[in-house]
Amino acid sequence: MSDETRSGAKPAGYQGTKPKKSSDGRGARIAAARGVMGVIGQKLALDVALSKAHTYDDLTARDRAFARLIAATTLRRLAQLDAAVGQHLSRQPAPFAMAVLLTGAAQLIYLDTPVHAAVGESVAALKSSKDRNDVNAAGMVNAILRKVADTGKADAAKIPVAKNLPEWLRKSWTRAYGEEAVTKIAEQITQSPPLDLSLRNKDEAEKWAEEIGAQVLPTRTVRKADIGNIVGLPGFHDGAWWVQDIAAALPVNILGDLTGKTALDMCAAPGGKTLQLAAAGAQVTALDRSEHRLLKVKDNLERTGLSAKCIAVDAGKWRGVRDHDFDIVLLDAPCSATGTLRRRPDVAYTKAPKDVESLTAVQDRLLLAAARQVKPGGTLVYCTCSLQPAEGEQRILSFLKMRPDFRLNPILTLGKAGEAMGVTPQGWLRALPHMLSDKGGMDGFFTAQLIRDV
Numbered sequence: 398m399s400d401e402t403r404s405g406a407k408p409a410g411y412q413g414t415k416p417k418k419s420s421d422g423r424g425a426r427i428a429a430a431r432g433v434m435g436v437i438g439q440k441l442a443l444d445v446a447l448s449k450a451h452t453y454d455d456l457t458a459r460d461r462a463f464a465r466l467i468a469a470t471t472l473r474r475l476a477q478l479d480a481a482v483g484q485h486l487s488r489q490p491a492p493f494a495m496a497v498l499l500t501g502a503a504q505l506i507y508l509d510t511p512v513h514a515a516v517g518e519s520v521a522a523l524k525s526s527k528d529r530n531d532v533n534a535a536g537m538v539n540a541i542l543r544k545v546a547d548t549g550k551a552d553a554a555k556i557p558v559a560k561n562l563p564e565w566l567r568k569s570w571t572r573a574y575g576e577e578a579v580t581k582i583a584e585q586i587t588q589s590p591p592l593d594l595s596l597r598n599k600d601e602a603e604k605w606a607e608e609i610g611a612q613v614l615p616t617r618t619v620r621k622a623d624i625g626n627i628v629g630l631p632g633f634h635d636g637a638w639w640v641q642d643i644a645a646a647l648p649v650n651i652l653g654d655l656t657g658k659t660a661l662d663m664c665a666a667p668g669g670k671t672l673q674l675a676a677a678g679a680q681v682t683a684l685d686r687s688e689h690r691l692l693k694v695k696d697n698l699e700r701t702g703l704s705a706k707c708i709a710v711d712a713g714k715w716r717g718v719r720d721h722d723f724d725i726v727l728l729d730a731p732c733s734a735t736g737t738l739r740r741r742p743d744v745a746y747t748k749a750p751k752d753v754e755s756l757t758a759v760q761d762r763l764l765l766a767a768a769r770q771v772k773p774g775g776t777l778v779y780c781t782c783s784l785q786p787a788e789g790e791q792r793i794l795s796f797l798k799m800r801p802d803f804r805l806n807p808i809l810t811l812g813k814a815g816e817a818m819g820v821t822p823q824g825w826l827r828a829l830p831h832m833l834s835d836k837g838g839m840d841g842f843f844t845a846q847l848i849r850d851v
């Protein structure tokens with residue numbers, strides 16, 4: 398699995414006596430299974446759940462990436478995997494054995510892992526457990542995974558891909574976007590996402606695309622097909638770019654050149670939009686409630702050589718020197734993040750309808766606070782990475798009722814490309830994951846641009 402196995406030669410930069418880590422296929426499978434259990438059972442974010450697995454710290458970077466891929470694929474395809482495995486089960490196994498079965502099936506059906514590795518390492522993972530129930534399940538898991546190797550692809554294909562979505566999401570998206578769109582969204586989010594980069598200087602898009610081995614998308618986001626080792630890519634240490642999905646870049650991209658303007662980024666961390674605002678020429682004030690997350694904004698500013706004034710504060714309570722002081726106020730509000738499922742498959746298991754309900758109250762409060770900061774004639778941009786209309790369209794319609802001194806300013810600056818990325822006849826942007834699918838899709842995002850009366 399790994400190309401990092403020890404050889405006699407010392408690698409460049411070798412400084413200590415600690416041996417270089419070698420590949421650990423069994424440890425990767427244990428981490429993947431524990432990761433899936435942590436997400437489904439404890440509602441942990443996938444990266445947190447993986448890092449809690451006892452084998453994870455000792456894995457090579459490549460094995461960690463493999464563990465994450467197995468776990469993410471399992472979460473993305475859970476209903477299909479459940480069907481492929483479930484028909485061979487006579488009774489429900491203990492949780493770890495079930496997780497090993499599902500992650501083993503994910504390797505066999507979707508990752509083209511050789512049968513001997515997928516089955517052998519899964520069985521070894523169980524045999525190494527301290528729990529006798531897991532060790533005793535090894536024979537059963539071996540037998541079932543061998544059957545899955547034979548018929549699993551066909552069995553899984555009988556289950557519609559949308560069934561992998563939790564029922565509440567499937568229903569709410571069907572109401573909002575229709576059944577056909579939901580199938581396309583569900584297809585798109587089973588795929589591993591590409592790596593999208595926003596540039597400090599958009600005129601250099603072609604140059605960096607060539608150096609990185611990437612393509613330039615319509616709004617000059619640079620897209621590399623696979624994520625890989627980000628810090629090793631050309632331009633990272635020069636601060637020429639930062640990682641940001643094309644959809645997440647749209648709320649600032651619609652604003653164009655901001656030279657000489659003041660901008661307030663109300664929920665700034667980790668800083669993608671703060672960097673865009675600064676790169677577009679604005680004088681930026683960046684707020685975030687989390688001091689810890691704001692450190693990431695500062696790191697990104699330092700790396701890219703851009704500047705913004707960063708303040709750790711509840712944006713709903715913050716008052717500047719005076720009210721109505723900003724040309725641009727951007728509210729990238731905290732939300733359920735259901736638009737980011739292909740990057741964060743855990744969101745399907747960690748979020749529930751009650752979260753959306755409580756988040757909409759936060760969004761309303763922050764929208765009213767944002768309105769207080771906009772200059773007469775200034776612009777308020779509201780966005781969320783949610784596919785829930787309650788966190789997008791409905792928030793704006795309700796805000797406009799409360800603040801008749803604001804009106805919707807239709808998004809026109811993206812032209813034809815805007816339609817392909819979700820600009821609607823109403824003039825707001827409703828990006829859906831299967832848009833730009835010929836280029837690898839995009840995150841789901843909502844954006845509305847409002848103008849305050851003079």
Ligand SMILES: C[S@@+](CC[C@H](N)C(=O)[O-])C[C@H]1O[C@@H](n2cnc3c(N)ncnc32)[C@H](O)[C@@H]1O
Nearest residue numbers: 664665666667668669670685686711712729731
């Ligand atoms: C969707 S993320 C923002 C992403 C960011 N705009 C970007 O482009 O990188 C939401 C952020 O809102 C912050 N947040 C949540 N509630 C807040 C509040 N009341 N005031 C300020 N920040 C808040 C969270 O800490 C989180 O960093």
